[in-house]
Amino acid sequence: MEFFKKKRIFLDHASATPVLKEARLAMEKYFTDEFYNPSAIYAEGVKARRDLGAFREKVARHLHAGAKDIVFTSGGTESDNLAILGTFEKAAESVLLPHLVISELEHPAILEAAEEVKRRGGDYTIVRADEEGIIRPEKIEKAITKDTVLVSVSMAAGSIGVVQPISKIGRLIREARKKNNSSYPYFHTDATAAANYASLNVDALSVDLLTLDGAKMYAPKGSGVLVVRPGIELSPMIVGGGQERGLRAGTENLPSIAGFAAAFDVAVRDREKESLRLLALRNKLLAAVQNIKGSFVIGSPDNLLPNVLAVSFPGQISEFLAISLDQKGICVSAGAACQSQNDSTDDLALRFSLGRSTTEKDIENTITALKEIVMRA
Amino acid sequence: MEFFKKKRIFLDHASATPVLKEARLAMEKYFTDEFYNPSAIYAEGVKARRDLGAFREKVARHLHAGAKDIVFTSGGTESDNLAILGTFEKAAESVLLPHLVISELEHPAILEAAEEVKRRGGDYTIVRADEEGIIRPEKIEKAITKDTVLVSVSMAAGSIGVVQPISKIGRLIREARKKNNSSYPYFHTDATAAANYASLNVDALSVDLLTLDGAKMYAPKGSGVLVVRPGIELSPMIVGGGQERGLRAGTENLPSIAGFAAAFDVAVRDREKESLRLLALRNKLLAAVQNIKGSFVIGSPDNLLPNVLAVSFPGQISEFLAISLDQKGICVSAGAACQSQNDSTDDLALRFSLGRSTTEKDIENTITALKEIVMRA
Secondary structure, three states: OHHHHOOOEEOEOOOOOOOOHHHHHHHHHHHOOOOOOOOOOOHHHHHHHHHHHHHHHHHHHHHOOOHHHEEEEOOHHHHHHHHHHHHHHHHOOOOOOOEEEEEOOOOHHHHHHHHHHHHOOOEEEEEOOOOOOOOOHHHHHHHOOOOEEEEEOOOEOOOOOEEOOHHHHHHHHHHHHHHHOOOOOEEEEEOOOOOOOOOOOHHHHOOOEEEEEHHHOOOOOOOEEEEEOOOOOOOOOOOOOOOHHHOOOOOOOHHHHHHHHHHHHHHHHHHHHHHHHHHHHHHHHHHHHHOOOOOEEOOOHHHEOOOEEEEEOOOOOHHHHHHHHHHOOEEOEEOOOOOOOOHHHOOOOEEEEOOOOOOHHHHHHHHHHHHHHHHHO | OHHHHOOOEEOEOOOOOOOOHHHHHHHHHHHOOOOOOOOOOOHHHHHHHHHHHHHHHHHHHHHOOOHHHEEEEOOHHHHHHHHHHHHHHHHOOOOOOOEEEEEOOOOHHHHHHHHHHHHOOOEEEEEOOOOOOOOOHHHHHHHOOOOEEEEEOOOEOOOOOEEOOHHHHHHHHHHHHHHHOOOOOEEEEEOOOOOOOOOOOHHHHOOOEEEEEHHHOOOOOOOEEEEEOOOOOOOOOOOOOOOHHHOOOOOOOHHHHHHHHHHHHHHHHHHHHHHHHHHHHHHHHHHHHHOOOOOEEOOOHHHEOOOEEEEEOOOOOHHHHHHHHHHOOEEOEEOOOOOOOOHHHOOOOEEEEOOOOOOHHHHHHHHHHHHHHHHHO
């Protein structure tokens, strides 16, 4: 196709990332030479099982978790669903009307799972963000009832990139548990958008359940993790073979898991350097956007992921702006914040999400293109 | 490792298959150059969406189904779960106590999903195989009640390889629906073990739901399909994004889907030739096994998949036999038929499953090794 010949600028890393070379190399042998089933009893199966264990330990180390806490899934959506529905189904054995507390900024995988909980006889409360896009811990505290079995707040919503006070929320939930002498509520965070840039120490964060999605971490699509801390009890969603401690049945996808572990290694290795590099580029884009008359930046810049900028231009339809940018060779996402009901983020936003491929030249060209389009519109 | 230097003989293709070169080549570009999200609105996203549609059409053609009937999943276990639990949850909206009819030979992904249905307030009946390992249509008919919403019988259980009378069962179920003027029961078949060797014309088979697992079809692990025929209504298991007609949320795993479609092409192209080749090799193994005193072959040889031979040696523990074969460089599976409650198949079986890599020499060496082990034991 014509447009693939010209260099395109990809600023939608929050929606997809290419697979790193390190990840592809790690996967290769498991497609062909070592394709064996980790459940098989012969030597090749034993080797596959051992490799699987090594990947599990590697991933666990990056999270300061135990190897047993790592449940490999088919991706972020499945991990989110398992956290929500798995907690609900298990809790329904002992709690009459299990209740969830969910932030309004959550991914549809969480919001729709909460709806499914309602359909199955539970209930949930949505907590709104303040005008800076922050979910205030006090509001979470107020929303918790005696029947609350799970609180779910993303580390940073991919849609707007505002980093949430996860460890504060985590601590207050632990206090609520102690006070009520209950094992509930659990605390789940979706770390998908934050994973490349934030430290993911599950102890420091005081989280019980944490979602990772390989497709946003330069690992293969179809790879993901749900961290399930000791003592946290879930019912499985997918049954029939007992894999992943009985929490996720199906032959383990060893090539994909190998790729995920390799990409996670690189993410952790480059986290600081890449965060600083992207922060500088993003801030350059931010400054230019703030100079465009009528622009409205979502969230306080001090509080954003280093690679995300969500901006609306009231009176202009961001989907049209995205299409115009596409025609100028720039890939961005539109309407990512549309699920928000909060006044401050009610407009559809144009989301720029930077990543490994992003250069200073990309940002300069994007600024030029954006100015032309917005001024003309 | 030492043993990888010597040529090993892999006779466990029913548990895992390497990824075909054609499939790997089809996947490659989607890992790196065309890694985009099919939901994105820019040109690259549109291209990804178009490619996804083309793969869907290609897969549908091989099944004589419509493109809309193809739901891509993370593998056979998920497909089986979605068929069972998706039917149950949807049916529970209109049927008070939804009931399933399941053959005893089903994969744990189906048997445990049936248990989950029971836990959620439904029920199920297990239909036993006859002494030849066949699920008789009359027995299915008898087991169907007015509350039966789904019948599930594998095209051939991977454990013993006996091919079941699917189209007969399919036709009697259609008649039962007509007689009762009901859209239930649906008919599901797991075609995982049969897919490389049997024709999968969903119309000719009269099936409503059909499972395929890429991991057993020389496609990548983590790829799979559930065929859902028009008018068949399921609730999704994984929610939050509306992908796959709302039946399976999560960013589409385009590399994996590309690999699946390419491997399926090869499977269909080589089906006849490969079936005949493996049948000859399997029959050579069968004849030798029948000559070993005390051997008991499971199923009638006329009625087996061309690549499977399950055999028990009463009084000998098949797991020990498998370990002894492993020591002689031969990979087979043990105990695959252990879930069977039927008298004739109650012994643990040693399962040989042949595949693309299997040569005449492999079979000869296996016969020699097996004789040595069984005679000595």
